[in-house]
Structures are given as structure tokens and as C-alpha cells.
Amino acid sequence: MELYQLKSFITIAETGNLTQAADRLFISQPALSAHIKALEEEFDIKLFNRISTGMQLTENGEALKLKALQILESSDEIRLQAKMLQNKVSTQLRIGLNADAVFLKLGKLIDELRTHHPSVKANIVAGNTPVLMEQLSNGSLDGTFFFGQNDDKDLESIQLTETTIHIAGSIKWQDQLLNEDIESLANLPWIYPAPQCPYLDILDRLFEGIEKSPEWNTEATSEIYVNELIKSGAGLALIMEEEAQPMLDRGEICVWPGASFKLPVGFAYQTKRKQDPDIVVLSDILKRLFRAV
Secondary structure (H helix, E strand, O other): OOHHHHHHHHHHHHHOOHHHHHHHHOOOHHHHHHHHHHHHHHHOOOOEEEEOOEEEEOHHHHHHHHHHHHHHHHHHHHHHHHHHHHOOOOOEEEEEEOOOOOOOOHHHHHHHHHHHOOOOEEEEEEOOHHHHHHHHHOOOOOEEEEEOOOOOOOEEEEEEEEEEEEEEEEHHHHHHHHHOOHHHHOOOEEEEOOOOOHHHHHHHHHOOOOOOOOEEEEEOOOHHHHHHHHHHOOOEEEEEHHHHHHHHHOOOEEEOOOOOEEEEEEEEEEHHHOOOHHHHHHHHHHHHHHOOO
16 A cells, blocks of 8 residues: 555545546556556455536545544644644645736746756646645645635635726726626626636625626636636626736726725645645745735
8 A cells, every 4th residue: 555545536526526626636547557466456445436517426435534634734744743843835836816916026936946956846836726725625726826815724824915807808998897886887798707716806896786687608717817817808808907907008907996806815724734834935935025914
């Protein structure tokens, strides 16, 4: 029995899907299946049943899941303790990026790492806040930038700054956006943000008490796609001021003057890794760059 096999077992149990588990672990499905087959042969029991929606733990698999989790957590604790004794930063840091790299001072972060820890390679993973926070929780990332508040007790975070969020649309809708109230805006097509995105809380507050719900015309999970859809006239959407301003200057979009919203920007990591040299280094650099507390 190998630790990587137990990790494969737990990941399939959590996702219930071979494809998702393989993606999370960055291995092929045949390799993942081989890990499970090896465990089943060693334990002489069946761990999963194949069902129409994916993979389901057997009764025996369910009984072993808790013990497997405990073994993996103990292994992580030993690795972390060893790293802390060495006070040594890993050679690779996996960092989630949820917004514009310039706004999040990514280049300066990489420069600081290169200057003070030249052996460290930064692996940047782009995505939206909900996806990146999930990847952080399952250990696929060392840390991630995120929008909104952190309500996960297993994650700690530092607030770096805040951004202003505007309602924006194509320049061809300028007359409507400059003169319409919120009820009228609900009649226009909208670009729906990703599920669990902090933008949804803003939209809920914005349309609270409005009889008609917005017309969700398109859904986009990447801000790059959202910005292009706004310019093309696909719908209205929420956008960061830092991303909106260059497009405003070029005359590509217009912004509704009725309201804007403040949104916290933070950096999160697993609570159990708070003293990990990797996290200490990243946190210290980001606090200096953003002068955060």
C-alpha cells in the first residue's frame, strides 16, 4: 500500500467521478484505475461500485475511508513538521489567480520570490474564486487570491485590498445605461457569473425587492470571457473597476452610474499550514506588497 494509492482512493470517494479525480490529481484515468485495482487486490475487497453517475463507495470502502484520511493527514503533518525543522521553502509553489495579474501584483510577487528564493518555481493556476477555493481545500493549491469573505474554518486568509465593482455593458447601450433605473436594467439581458461567485451576493442585494428577476442570457465562469461578452453586447455584467477603466478609455463599454460596490480581495491558505515556510514566505511578501495587516 502506497500513500499515492490512498490519495487516489480518497479523491475518487470525494468526487464520485474518475475523470474529476484524475484531473484533480493530474494523472491519467488508467493510472488512477490501476491505483484502485492495486488496493483492492492487496485488501482483497471491493472499494467502489460503478453506477450511472460515476463511482460509489461500497460498504467496505466507506468503512476504510476514515482510516485512509487519517493516514494521509498524519503523513501531511510529518512532511510539514520536517519542512518547518529545515525552515526550507518548497521548490514549487502553486498559486491561484482569480483576477487581473497586474491588479494582484503577480509580477512583483514573482520578482520577490526570484530574488529571495531563487530555487522556487511559481505555478500559476487561473480560475474564479469558487473553483480556486475548492482546489485550495483539496490541496491542489498552496494558496490562492480570492474575492469576498472567507467563511471556511479550515482556511485562513489575509485581506490584501478591495476593489470597486460596476455594472457595465456595451457602448451601444450607453443611452439606456445612463438613464435607466434598476427595475429597467432587469429587463436587459445579463451575463450570469459562476455559481457561488461573490458577484452573486452583490446581484442579490442589487435586485432585492425588485419584482422582476434579471434575464440571464449567458453564463461565463472566466472574467476574460465576461469582458469580451460585455464588449460584444451579449449582456450586462459586473466588472472590476481596474478592468473596466481601460475599456472605458477606449470607448468599448459604458458603466451604469446608479451604484457601485466594494468587494474585499484576499489571499487564503489551509489553516493547518499556517506555520509552513511556504505560506509564511507568501504571506510576508503579499503583506509587504499590499501593506496588509
